[in-house]
Amino acid sequence: MTAPATDPQVLNRIYELAARIRLCDERVIKMLTGGEMAIIYYPVTGQEVLAAASGAVLRADDYVVTTYRGMHDQVAKGMPFGPLFAEYMGRVSGACKGKGGPMHITYPELGIMVTSGIVGGGLPIANGLGWAAQLLGQDRVTVVNFGDGAANIGAFHEALNLAALWDLPVVFLCQNNRYAEHTSYARSQRNEQVAPRAEGYGMAGVTVDGNDAAAIYSVLAEAVAKARRGEGPTLVEAMTYRFNGHYFGDPQEYMPTEEKKAAKAADPVKALRRKLIDEGHANEEDLAALEARIRAELDEAVAAAKAAPMPDLAELYTDVYAEELAS
Amino acid sequence: MTTRPMTFVQASAAALEEALAIDPTVVMFGEDMADDTGGGVFGVSAGLSTKYGDRVRSTPISEQAIMGAAVGAAVAGLRPVVEIMLMNFMGIAMDQFVNHASKLRFMSGGQTPVPLTVRTATGAGFQQAAQHSDMLEAWFGHVAGCKVVTASNPADAKGLLLSCIFDDDPCIFIENTLLYFGPGAVPGEAPPPGHRVPLGKANVVREGSDVTVVSYGRQVIDAITVVDRLAEEGLSVELIDLRTIMPFDERTVLESVAKTKRAVVVHEAVKRCGVGAEVSSRIHEELFGELAKPVLRVGARTSPVPYSAVLEQAYLPQAPQIEAAIRAVTA
Numbered sequence: 001m002t003a004p005a006t007d008p009q010v011l012n013r014i015y016e017l018a019a020r021i022r023l024c025d026e027r028v029i030k031m032l033t034g035g036e037m038a039i040i041y042y043p044v045t046g047q048e049v050l051a052a053a054s055g056a057v058l059r060a061d062d063y064v065v066t067t068y069r070g071m072h073d074q075v076a077k078g079m080p081f082g083p084l085f086a087e088y089m090g091r092v093s094g095a096c097k098g099k100g101g102p103m104h105i106t107y108p109e110l111g112i113m114v115t116s117g118i119v120g121g122g123l124p125i126a127n128g129l130g131w132a133a134q135l136l137g138q139d140r141v142t143v144v145n146f147g148d149g150a151a152n153i154g155a156f157h158e159a160l161n162l163a164a165l166w167d168l169p170v171v172f173l174c175q176n177n178r179y180a181e182h183t184s185y186a187r188s189q190r191n192e193q194v195a196p197r198a199e200g201y202g203m204a205g206v207t208v209d210g211n212d213a214a215a216i217y218s219v220l221a222e223a224v225a226k227a228r229r230g231e232g233p234t235l236v237e238a239m240t241y242r243f244n245g246h247y248f249g250d251p252q253e254y255m256p257t258e259e260k261k262a263a264k265a266a267d268p269v270k271a272l273r274r275k276l277i278d279e280g281h282a283n284e285e286d287l288a289a290l291e292a293r294i295r296a297e298l299d300e301a302v303a304a305a306k307a308a309p310m311p312d313l314a315e316l317y318t319d320v321y322a323e324e325l326a327s
Numbered sequence: 328m329t330t331r332p333m334t335f336v337q338a339s340a341a342a343l344e345e346a347l348a349i350d351p352t353v354v355m356f357g358e359d360m361a362d363d364t365g366g367g368v369f370g371v372s373a374g375l376s377t378k379y380g381d382r383v384r385s386t387p388i389s390e391q392a393i394m395g396a397a398v399g400a401a402v403a404g405l406r407p408v409v410e411i412m413l414m415n416f417m418g419i420a421m422d423q424f425v426n427h428a429s430k431l432r433f434m435s436g437g438q439t440p441v442p443l444t445v446r447t448a449t450g451a452g453f454q455q456a457a458q459h460s461d462m463l464e465a466w467f468g469h470v471a472g473c474k475v476v477t478a479s480n481p482a483d484a485k486g487l488l489l490s491c492i493f494d495d496d497p498c499i500f501i502e503n504t505l506l507y508f509g510p511g512a513v514p515g516e517a518p519p520p521g522h523r524v525p526l527g528k529a530n531v532v533r534e535g536s537d538v539t540v541v542s543y544g545r546q547v548i549d550a551i552t553v554v555d556r557l558a559e560e561g562l563s564v565e566l567i568d569l570r571t572i573m574p575f576d577e578r579t580v581l582e583s584v585a586k587t588k589r590a591v592v593v594h595e596a597v598k599r600c601g602v603g604a605e606v607s608s609r610i611h612e613e614l615f616g617e618l619a620k621p622v623l624r625v626g627a628r629t630s631p632v633p634y635s636a637v638l639e640q641a642y643l644p645q646a647p648q649i650e651a652a653i654r655a656v657t658a
């Protein structure tokens with residue numbers, strides 16, 4: 001049973017995960033700005049709370065599928081910082097031995113099954129994960145994360161129809177951050193929201209404020225519980241905002257200044273932190289200590305990644321097939 | 328005649344602008360292409376929607392719908408030029424491009440030609456890993472009915488892209504992101520308006536008599552460095568830039584190899600089942616008895632494009648491999 005969203009323990013847990021994501025995101029950006037690392041990074045800043053809520057709802061054996069903008073989903077699912085940073089830095093100790101990189105972080109032991117760089121690529125795959133669980137008599141649930149832009153690709157339509165038809169234990173979590181690269185949501189379809197499309201597939205669809213911890217937690221908890229009971233999929237549209245554009249360094253000229261300002265003023269991580277303190281669920285010292293612990297963990301992960309060796313060139317010939325290729 | 332420097336991005340942009348200006352049936356669409364959405368992720372279409380209005384459109388992220396609309400518009404008499412942001416995303420547009428665009432002319436007994444052009448960027452070297460860097464020209468080379476084209480320098484880019492747009496068959500024009508922004512991104516001279524580079528015709532970049540190197544795209548730039556260095560040693564290498572990858576200019580290649588008796592084919596794509604296999608095979612079929620050595624191929628390792636920079640550099644065919652192959656066939 002999942003605890004109600006008003007449970008202080010739940011809110012504290014969501015904050016802990018959101019803080020891990022925010023501080024990790026800040027660290028990556030700091031390393032990019034300072035020239036410590038040179039990668040193309042799709043910042044998750046502003047989208048932490050919805051991912052944290054998903055992490056708080058899911059069990060360790062549940063599956064997650066995400067995208068290039070997926071660090072928040074991975075960290076929320078428990079992804080340790082060590083193999084994450086090592087992968088970003090192309091080290092052999094990385095989550096994928098340095099072969100996949102930031103766009104393809106995979107950590108099956110915690111259910112982080114597929115991270116795709118192809119918009120919409122994850123949705124049909126989630127159905128396969130869900131079907132396998134159904135067939136094997138497991139009650140694990142799959143959450144597939146994707147953007148508002150991905151709702152316009154054929155794979156979205158095909159995947160939702162199949163999931164509804166087969167009553168698959170899948171939650172389709174559309175993170176509507178209002179932009180797809182440089183194209184605004186309003187420039188991409190007539191409908192004001194994505195969730196009502198679910199009805200067309202015979203599936204439940206809910207639009208929720210993804211930046212409101214209690215609200216998104218309740219919706220996800222219900223969708224996941226329903227999927228776990230074998231009652232089929234849900235399309236959840238979590239409204240949110242991308243604080244740092246499409247990729248780190250994006251000039252963001254296409255994003256209105258006022259809109260950005262308003263979003264940042266309502267920073268969901270800061271808002272949750274304030275709420276915890278204001279409502280007496282946590283105190284400043286405890287949260288500061290938590291944040292310090294996370295920072296120390298990040299320091300350690302980054303130092304370890306830097307010290308780790310690069311992959312051996314022979315790695316080019318392994319993992320291509322089950323057997324090794326002759327070089 | 329005055330010339331001015333032109334980058335690869337500017338060259339593609341100039342071709343698009345020229346096509347829009349001279350032919351009202353030319354239309355363009357793709358993700359983020361219009362100016363209110365950034366003028367294209369690489370800025371190639373910047374300014375065009377402002378100037379040409381509705382003929383240049385941004386689309387949702389819907390590669391299948393993009394390609395299908397291009398097929399329909401082409402059948403209806405327009406000349407669509409669509410941008411598939413990165414070549415790997417052709418995976419999503421594949422049915423429309425392969426089963427429809429490339430075959431409708433034949434299947435209809437010649438009644439429905441499909442004069443569309445796909446522009447798509449790709450290339451390894453930026454640590455973009457396995458889903459954003461592939462050279463997939465061999466996929467399309469295998470399909471009868473479409474033409475596969477790429478340029479190694481800005482002037483060719485402009486001339487070839489214009490030829491693709493005004494060709495009456497579906498063309499896929501591959502733009503290498505490293506030539507856009509990487510170390511090979513040296514500007515060339517801007518060709519005059521109206522400049523065209525014909526499809527199906529290779530360019531002899533260096534004339535030589537000892538060995539023929541056949542290449543295209545970015546590897547032509549690498550090959551030039553190698554060939555010029557070897558010239559100082561007294562090795563005379565003929566370097567051919569295919570420009571149209573498929574169907575390729577067999578005549579220029581075979582005439583050259585008939586003269587040199589030796590050949591190396593170089594491309595960035597994975598060597599296995601790559602275009603080099605077809606080129607090499609054609610040389611063997613036509614000139615087997617005259618060859619001094621079997622034709623050698625240089626291409627990427629049989630691996631998805633790896634992320635880690637050390638692996639990516641080892642994956643890619645580089646100048647030393649080109650040189651080694653040339654030395655091996657001339658030894």
Ligand SMILES: Cc1ncc(C[n+]2csc(CCOP(=O)(O)OP(=O)(O)O)c2C)c(N)n1
Binds near residue numbers: 117120148151177
């Ligand atoms: C099939 C495909 N087409 C285009 C792209 C290029 N691309 C990468 S991210 C992106 C925007 C996706 O927007 P959205 O789904 O809203 O996700 P967000 O980036 O906002 O998280 C695009 C067009 C891609 N990766 N895959």
Ligand SMILES: [Mg+2]
Binds near residue numbers: 181
């Ligand atoms: Mg989005």
